[in-house]
Amino acid sequence: xxxxxxxxxxxxxxxxxxxxxxxxxxxxxxxxxxxxxxxxxxxxxxxxxxxxxxxxxxxxxxxxxxxxxxxxxxxxxxxxxxxxxxxxxxxxxxxxxxxxxxxxxxxxxxxxxxxxxxxxxxxxxxxxxxxxxxxxxxxxxxxxxxxxxxxxxxxxxxxxxxxxxxxxxxxxxxxxxxxxxxxxxxxxxxxxxxxxxxxxxxxxxxxxxxxxxxxxxxxxxxxxxxxxxxxxxxxxxxxxxxxxxxxxxxxxxxxxxxxxxxxxxxxxxxxxxxxxxxxxxxxxxxxxxxxxxxxxxxxxxxxxxxxxxxxxxxxxxxxxxxxxxxxxxxxxxxxxxxxxxxxxxxxxxxxxxxxxxxxxxxxxxxxxxxxxxxxxxxxxxxxxxxxxxxxxxxxxxxxxxxxxxxxxxxxxxxxxxxxxxxxxxxxxxxxxxxxxxxxxxxxxxxxxxxxxxxxxxxxxxxxxxxxxxxxxxxxxxxxxxxxxxxxxxxxxxxxxxxxxxxxxxxxxxxxxxxxxxxxxxxxxxxxxxxxxxxxxxxxxxxxxxxxxxxxxxxxxxxxxxxxxxxxxxxxxxxxxxxxxxxxxxxxxxxxxxxxxxxxxxxxxxxxxxxxxxxxxxxxxxxxxxxxxxxxxxxxxxxxxxxxxxx
Numbered sequence: 189x190x191x192x193x194x195x196x197x198x199x200x201x202x203x204x205x206x207x208x209x210x211x212x213x214x215x216x217x218x219x220x221x222x223x224x225x226x227x228x229x230x231x232x233x234x235x236x237x238x239x240x241x242x243x244x245x246x247x248x249x250x251x252x253x254x255x256x257x258x259x260x261x262x263x264x265x266x267x268x269x270x271x272x273x274x275x276x277x278x279x280x281x282x283x284x285x286x287x288x289x290x291x292x293x294x295x296x297x298x299x300x301x302x303x304x305x306x307x308x309x310x311x312x313x314x315x316x317x318x319x320x321x322x323x324x325x326x327x328x329x330x331x332x333x334x335x336x337x338x339x340x341x342x343x344x345x346x347x348x349x350x351x352x353x354x355x356x357x358x359x360x361x362x363x364x365x366x367x368x369x370x371x372x373x374x375x376x377x378x379x380x381x382x383x384x385x386x387x388x389x390x391x392x393x394x395x396x397x398x399x400x401x402x403x404x405x406x407x408x409x410x411x412x413x414x415x416x417x418x419x420x421x422x423x424x425x426x427x428x429x430x431x432x433x434x435x436x437x438x439x440x441x442x443x444x445x446x447x448x449x450x451x452x453x454x455x456x457x458x459x460x461x462x463x464x465x466x467x468x469x470x471x472x473x474x475x476x477x478x479x480x481x482x483x484x485x486x487x488x489x490x491x492x493x494x495x496x497x498x499x500x501x502x503x504x505x506x507x508x509x510x511x512x513x514x515x516x517x518x519x520x521x522x523x524x525x526x527x528x529x530x531x532x533x534x535x536x537x538x539x540x541x542x543x544x545x546x547x548x549x550x551x552x553x554x555x556x557x558x559x560x561x562x563x564x565x566x567x568x569x570x571x572x573x574x575x576x577x578x579x580x581x582x583x584x585x586x587x588x589x590x591x592x593x594x595x596x597x598x599x600x601x602x603x604x605x606x607x608x609x610x611x612x613x614x615x616x617x618x619x620x621x622x623x624x625x626x627x628x629x630x631x632x633x634x635x636x637x638x639x640x641x642x643x644x645x646x647x648x649x650x651x652x653x654x655x656x657x658x659x660x661x662x663x664x665x666x667x668x669x670x671x672x673x674x675x676x677x678x679x680x681x682x683x684x685x686x687x688x689x690x691x692x693x694x695x696x697x698x699x700x701x702x703x704x705x706x707x708x709x710x711x712x713x714x715x716x717x718x719x720x721x722x723x724x725x726x727x728x729x730x731x732x733x734x735x736x737x738x739x740x741x742x743x744x745x746x747x748x749x750x751x752x753x754x755x756x757x758x759x760x761x762x763x764x765x766x767x768x769x770x771x772x773x774x775x776x777x778x779x780x781x782x783x784x785x786x787x788x789x790x791x792x793x794x795x796x797x798x799x800x801x802x803x804x805x806x807x808x809x810x811x812x813x814x815x816x817x818x819x820x821x822x823x824x825x826x827x828x829x830x831x832x833x834x
Contacts, residue, residue: 190276190278190279190282191282194282196817199813200810200813200814200817201810202810203806203807203809203810203813204807204810204811204814205807205810206802206803206804206805206806206807206810207800207803207804207806207807208803209803210799210802210803210806211797211798211799211800211803213799214798214799215798215799216305216307217305230294230295230296230297230300232253232254232294232295233295234291234295235357235360236253236254237253237254237256237291237294237295237320238353238357239253239354239357239372240253240254240255240256240257241256241257241258241259241262241263241324242257242260242263242350242354242372242376242380243257243259243260243376243379243380243383243415243418243419243422244373244375244376244379244380244419244422245257245372245376253314254294254314254317254320255314255317255318255321256317256318256320256321256324257321257419258321258324258325258328259412259415259416259419260350260380260383260384260387260415261328261332261387261412262324262325262328263346263350264328264343264346264347264350264387265327265328265329265331265332266324266327266328266331267346268331268338268342268343268346269283269327269328269330269331270283270284271342272331272334272338274334274337275330275331279330283323283326283327286323287320287323287324290316290317290319290320290323291320293316294314294317294320300313303316335391335395336395336396340388340391340392343388343391344388347384347385347388350380350384351377351380351381351384354372354376354377354380355377357372358372358373358374358376358377376422379418379422383411383415386411387408387411390404390407390408390411391404391408394407394408395408489756489773489776489777489778490755490756490778492776492778493775493776493777493778493779494778495673495674496563496568496571496776497510497515497563497568497571497572497575498510498512498515498568498569498571498572498639498673498674498675499511499515499674499675500672500673500674509672509674509675510568510674510675510676511675511677512572512587512635512637512675512677512710513544513635513710513715514572514576514586514587514710514715514718515572516544516547517544517546517547517548517715517718517719518548518575518576518579518753519753520547520548520549520550520753521544521547546715546716546719546723548719548722548723548726549726549727549728549729550727550729550737550739550752550753550754551726551727551739551741551750551751551752551753551754551791552722552723552725552726552727552741552750552751553722553725553726553727553741553742553743553744553747553748553749553750553751553784554578554579554580554722554725554747554749554750554751555578555579555580555581555746555747555749556748556749556783557577557578557579557581558575558578558579558749558751558774558775558781559749559772559774559781560578561574561575561578561774561775561776562776563575563776566641566703566704567639567641567704567706568639568641568673568674568675568706569587569637569639569675569706569708570587572586572587573585573586573587575775576718579718579722579751580718580721580722581746581747582717582721584714584717584718585711585714586710586711586714586715586718587637587708587709587710587711588708588709588711589706589707589708589709590628590631590636590707590708590709592628592629592631593628593629594626594627594628594707595626595627595628596624596625596626596627597623597624597625597627598623598624598625599621599622599623599624599625600614600615600616600619600621600622600623601613601614601615601622601623601624601690601692602614602615603624608703609701609702609703610701610702610703611699611700611701612624612652612690612692612699612700612701612702613692613698613699613700614692614698614699617698620693621691621692621693622691622692623689623690623691623692624689624690625687625688625689625690626638626687626688626689626705626707627685627686627687628678628685628686628687628707629685629686630679630684630685630686631709633712634709634710634711634712635677635679635709635710636677636678636679636686636707636708636709637675637676637677637678637707637708637709637710638654638675638676638678638688638705638706638707638708639673639674639675639676639705639706639708640654640673640676640690640702640704640705640706641673641702641703641704641706642673642701642702642703652690652691652692652700654676654688654689654690654691676688678707725741725742725744725747726741727739727740727741727750727752727791728740728741735794735795735796736792736793736794736795737754737792737793738790738791738792738793739790739791739792739793740788740789740790740791741784741788741789741791742787742788742789743784743785743786743787743789744786745786748783748784748785748786749772749774749781749782749783749784750781750782750783750784750791751774751779751781752779752780752781752793753779754779754780754793755778755779755780756771756773756777756778756779756780758798759795759796759797759798760780760793760794760795761793761794761795761796762780762782762791762792762793762794763791763792763794764782764784764789764790764791764792765789765790766790769782769783770782780793
């Protein structure tokens, strides 16, 4: 019976939540694709979970440990929940099985993958950890009702055990973790001891006194609130911990970049090419406000289409790689944000925000030839030339190969040329670094770029890096990983030499393979011609919400196709002058486009979440079921029966 009641509760709760869960499940299954990051396994122990229950652990959904902070009361009450003979044996078994399963999902790789629908996450690996906290808090609340009956010596023993365990974990971490990775500290031990003492005193001298019980409840509540506030402050400031230089720099780095974001206008629509942020922010919004690394199809269309243009982003659309003036123009990236390296004495604060001279809006009319765009080969620059030519209907070679001689300088680097690819490796692995630098004479007025194509694309943090001394010099993100092919901005020097370096260091692999190395320069006159050809055919947005965009646009016989940089996915509907029209996804089926007849039109883009109606129907069924269960329970109590469905 307890198991049946438990299953009824679970199914009812799932049904009530279906308005959110059902569309989300459909989205997840629709977007399943090959992982960008291969999961080698979960490398945690039970101590890693236990230590995060204490005050002051670094709580982050994107960390290497589950975020399970519950507080001192939970550490005392949960063991007593199982020891207390007054608690129902079936409840203890169910709670133990549930906790054991959730902990197993944090420790054992197959169970961990089960919690992610067998699709390894690229980030936020322990997003399910809140369930552990929820179950522990529920058990603690049940046991707290009998706090007066718990012998004080048992609470004292549990307090000493937790304090001793925290200290042992602290000593262990000192031996096998770097200073900045340690999540325990002496100050943390002192803070936890203080709250253990405060809770024990409030229980003994206030809560167990009939005269002071109400005061005790208020004092206890104040202690818990103070603990939660202090824990938050403790985690954010990291007081008492050895913080590595990189973390301090990243924090300042993020603050500077976010200050720059606040200076941008709020009214108009634009995207931001955001270099060097550390956390999600306004520039990392999904949907039509970003060009994301995530795909909307099983065959990863959006990612593939952007990678063919030499453009990549990090998994949460936080870092952009491979942006050029043409991609920023075509995909409405009007502003470039740079957070400069705070270790550099001469900081380029004047370049924190730059605005491109010509950027097109969210949508504009293009030639019908765009429907035939199919990139071939591995040269991202030629793909860009083909794309802009198909859009304008003119032959615009905006990117042209560098004509000046290119020389190579190597330092401890061995180069092996094979058929179809080349391999670079450290000649002497005992040395710290190996470098291969490509030097070319700068062409005044042109931007120089490099692109190293790969036999395959991986987001591999140990791969060789590329380093350029061009436009982003002095920024923290002056390098990117060679295993993720993307266009590298080499420089825009008026005179002298442009250079890009392949770098292998202590923390990288010792061998790297790439197919071809391309070095191109842009042609400012042809870029201007491309902009002039498309600028007068932009759609004018009149209203924009999260799920709807309304705009006016004029089509011509030469440019009958309305292209938008809205990533296409199921759920989008387009209405032209009030009538729904068929969407024609373009650029390898990645972006929304529609054919229009010549003349002026009002175009409305509406997103309707797939599965939303089915989810709401299931939620209604769940609410009705909940009402029936409550009615049966209330009827049972009136008839003198204690056992009900819920």
